[in-house]
Amino acid sequence: MYDILFWFxxxxxxxxxxxxxxxxxPVASALFLVLLFVFLAGLFVLLEAFFIAAIQVLVYAGAIxxxxxxxxxxxxxxxxxxxxxxxxxxxxxxxxxxAFVWELVIILTxxxxxxxxxxxxxxxxxxxxxxxxxxxxxxxxxVTALLLLVxxxxxxxxxKRELK
Amino acid sequence: MIPLLLIHLIKIAxxxxxxxxxxxxxxxxxxxxxAWMQDRIGPNRVGPFGLLQxxxxxxxxxxxxxxxxxxVNKVYFxxxxxIAMIPALITIAVVPWGSQLVIPSVSHDPIPGVxxxxxxxxxxxxxxxxxxxxxxxxxxxxxxxxxPFLGGIRSSAQMISYEVCLGLSVVPVFMQVGSLNLMxxxxxxxxxxxxxxxxxxxxxxxxxxxxAETNRLPFDLPEAEQExxxxxxxxxxxxxxxxxxxxxxAAMFMASALMATLFFGGWSLPFAPFNAxxxxxxxxxxxxxxxxxxxxxFLFFFIWVRWxxxxxxxxxxxTLGWKIFIPLTLLNILISGVVLAVIxx
Amino acid sequence: xxxxxxxxxLTIWERTYLPQILHGLWLTLKHIPQRKFTRQYxxxxxxxxxxxxxxxxxxxxxxxxxxxxxxxLCEFVCPPKAIRITPRARPEDVPDANVEKEPExxxxxxxxxxxxxxxxEVCPEEAIFLKQxxxxxxxxxEELRFHxxxxxxxxxxxxxxxxxxxFKGAPPLxxxxxxxxxxxxxxx
Ligand code: SF4
Ligand code: SF4
Numbered sequence: 001m002y003d004i005l006f007w008f009x010x011x012x013x014x015x016x017x018x019x020x021x022x023x024x025x026p027v028a029s030a031l032f033l034v035l036l037f038v039f040l041a042g043l044f045v046l047l048e049a050f051f052i053a054a055i056q057v058l059v060y061a062g063a064i065x066x067x068x069x070x071x072x073x074x075x076x077x078x079x080x081x082x083x084x085x086x087x088x089x090x091x092x093x094x095x096x097x098x099a100f101v102w103e104l105v106i107i108l109t110x111x112x113x114x115x116x117x118x119x120x121x122x123x124x125x126x127x128x129x130x131x132x133x134x135x136x137x138x139x140x141x142x143v144t145a146l147l148l149l150v151x152x153x154x155x156x157x158x159x160k161r162e163l164k
Numbered sequence: 165m166i167p168l169l170l171i172h173l174i175k176i177a178x179x180x181x182x183x184x185x186x187x188x189x190x191x192x193x194x195x196x197x198x199a200w201m202q203d204r205i206g207p208n209r210v211g212p213f214g215l216l217q218x219x220x221x222x223x224x225x226x227x228x229x230x231x232x233x234x235x236v237n238k239v240y241f242x243x244x245x246x247i248a249m250i251p252a253l254i255t256i257a258v259v260p261w262g263s264q265l266v267i268p269s270v271s272h273d274p275i276p277g278v279x280x281x282x283x284x285x286x287x288x289x290x291x292x293x294x295x296x297x298x299x300x301x302x303x304x305x306x307x308x309x310x311x312p313f314l315g316g317i318r319s320s321a322q323m324i325s326y327e328v329c330l331g332l333s334v335v336p337v338f339m340q341v342g343s344l345n346l347m348x349x350x351x352x353x354x355x356x357x358x359x360x361x362x363x364x365x366x367x368x369x370x371x372x373x374x375x376a377e378t379n380r381l382p383f384d385l386p387e388a389e390q391e392x393x394x395x396x397x398x399x400x401x402x403x404x405x406x407x408x409x410x411x412x413x414a415a416m417f418m419a420s421a422l423m424a425t426l427f428f429g430g431w432s433l434p435f436a437p438f439n440a441x442x443x444x445x446x447x448x449x450x451x452x453x454x455x456x457x458x459x460x461x462f463l464f465f466f467i468w469v470r471w472x473x474x475x476x477x478x479x480x481x482x483t484l485g486w487k488i489f490i491p492l493t494l495l496n497i498l499i500s501g502v503v504l505a506v507i508x509x
Numbered sequence: 510x511x512x513x514x515x516x517x518x519l520t521i522w523e524r525t526y527l528p529q530i531l532h533g534l535w536l537t538l539k540h541i542p543q544r545k546f547t548r549q550y551x552x553x554x555x556x557x558x559x560x561x562x563x564x565x566x567x568x569x570x571x572x573x574x575x576x577x578x579x580x581x582l583c584e585f586v587c588p589p590k591a592i593r594i595t596p597r598a599r600p601e602d603v604p605d606a607n608v609e610k611e612p613e614x615x616x617x618x619x620x621x622x623x624x625x626x627x628x629x630e631v632c633p634e635e636a637i638f639l640k641q642x643x644x645x646x647x648x649x650x651e652e653l654r655f656h657x658x659x660x661x662x663x664x665x666x667x668x669x670x671x672x673x674x675x676f677k678g679a680p681p682l683x684x685x686x687x688x689x690x691x692x693x694x695x696x697x
Contacts (some may be wrong), residue, residue, distance in 0.1 A: 031240075038295075054284050200540065469534070471537055472536070
């Protein structure tokens with residue numbers, strides 16, 4: 001059962017990912033990305049990381065992608081034309097792909113350590129995520145929050161064209 | 165002994181069946197109550213006191229012509245009502261309907277009164293219901309005409325904003341209970357007090373945000389008949405329209421269920437034997453009855469408010485959400501944190 | 510002259526909308542048990558005003574004779590041309606042959622009729638009346654073109670003050686025992 005679900009989610013994710021970049025209609029692309037996030041959440045559920053799964057769907061699929069869709073619809077982006085391949089793009093793309101595969105090979109050939117699972121059954125990974133965040137990595141966490149805040153204020157400033 | 169899977173399936177069937185039944189009758193209740201408030205009688209022709217009206221409505225929806233306007237994007241147009249309806253049906257899975265049912269002839273262990281006893285229950289609810297907005301956005305976009313589009317845009321902005329309020333407003337609840345599991349939340353309330361009394365601000369903001377999330381008056385701007393014709397479902401007819409309709413009421417049911425569970429003690433009442441998990445089948449069933457009664461109470465409240473308060477303006481809605489509720493919820497979290505720290509010290 | 514409307518200063522409590530909302534909720538709640546004003550229509554008919562103009566109908570006199578003489582004035586006056594009359598001559602040998610014309614068919618298209626009442630007003634014989642039927646329904650257009658029989662059935666009998674049937678061979682007006690003639694100014 002577990003294996004079947006794993007393969008199902010993985011393959012579905014790959015198919016969705018392909019469709020995201022293969023689709024010429026931006027709305028359809030965005031929707032397949034949403035579907036991809038949902039399947040990804042499914043993988044997290046298989047790992048019993050319910051917390052991350054829920055946050056994944058809530059934040060990415062439920063909020064960020066809605067805003068994406070929003071922008072796509074408001075700007076009324078038409079289906080993109082079939083473009084000619086540019087040499088630089090092709091070379092760059094291949095380079096990135098090769099680098100990525102290389103990295104994957106390095107990682108996968110290493111012996112895998114089993115993940116430290118713990119806590120009570122079905123804790124949903126809440127503690128495993130939150131404990132380190134607020135205990136060991138408090139400072140980086142706060143700094144990140146501050147960074148986001150600065151970015152947010154920047155956005156507000158930029159979007160308010162005339163400053164009083 | 166019945167296999168566990170079968171028990172689960174029976175439970176799911178019961179929950180969905182009861183829920184859809186209540187949803188259908190909420191539509192009738194809405195019409196009846198609004199009629200009473202306006203000194204009218206309301207539907208009373210189909211069956212005694214009009215009680216068979218939902219059946220007649222259902223038949224009417226099925227037999228109406230399903231119009232597919234030629235200018236719509238067919239795939240998304242068909243998909244949208246389904247997406248709008250499903251989240252409410254899925255999320256009900258983590259809401260505890262009762263404590264437990266003790267039926268020795270069926271299973272050794274007591275059957276919990278919830279379909280999925282998920283540890284991140286409330287997050288699951290928020291996650292799935294946040295997907296519901298796609299139904300409305302897609303409906304607005306694929307209809308390819310201006311009023312639905314405006315409705316879709318409005319609703320997505322509204323739902324995203326109020327999701328934040330909704331999420332933040334329940335944080336103090338879980339700080340007090342110490343768990344995201346809805347079953348635990350109810351058990352906590354059964355032993356202590358109802359959280360509606362200890363967290364009144366949370367409760368109030370959650371309630372108001374729930375109105376916005378379910379697109380109900382006074383926040384029904386995505387539909388706003390007077391200005392947007394019908395909003396996102398302008399182009400819909402027949403069964404597709406019915407699905408939006410059911411989706412709205414199912415979301416209302418879900419919001420009521422959450423209100424009852426989070427703030428008003430779920431299946432419990434503050435005296436024995438209703439303040440502890442049931443040891444006999446009768447008490448277990450009464451627990452479910454208590455829960456449903458509370459849900460119905462909130463459904464009545466939803467209807468009552470709808471027929472009393474006029475619609476907010478869009479900027480008022482946004483101001484209320486971003487400038488008042490979100491700061492208030494943050495303040496509430498801060499205060500609750502301090503108070504809890506002091507008490508537990 | 511411009512007038513400055515003094516806006517009342519609201520307290521913070523009032524600016525939360527809550528007092529007004531609570532007041533509204535209380536108001537609607539109070540109305541739930543109150544007396545209902547719904548009229549249960551098909552069973553309870555609405556009270557109609559005496560001058561209510563419903564469907565135009567043809568009437569008979571107390572002796573069961575069609576009063577219409579096919580003068581076609583109503584057909585002429587009808588604004589939406591809802592009336593169609595097929596007149597025919599009455600045979601010479603009937604006892605009351607002083608009435609020379611009668612409608613062979615008389616059609617009022619209820620879908621065209623605007624219930625203006627002109628036909629009733631113009632009729633020299635008081636043969637057409639607007640009754641108080643207002644629920645006129647049918648499944649086809651043809652069904653709603655009311656013919657003579659239907660119109661007569663709807664119209665019923667109207668007490669009569671015109672003695673047109675009596676005059677040929679009847680005693681002259683001033684003869685002793687002649688029926689008193691009312692409705693002065695009408696030709697017999
Ligand atoms: S009521 Fe008016 S419209 Fe109707 S038949 Fe008479 S004259 Fe014509
Ligand atoms: S005006 Fe009177 S008498 Fe003349 S045709 Fe019409 S109904 Fe008959």
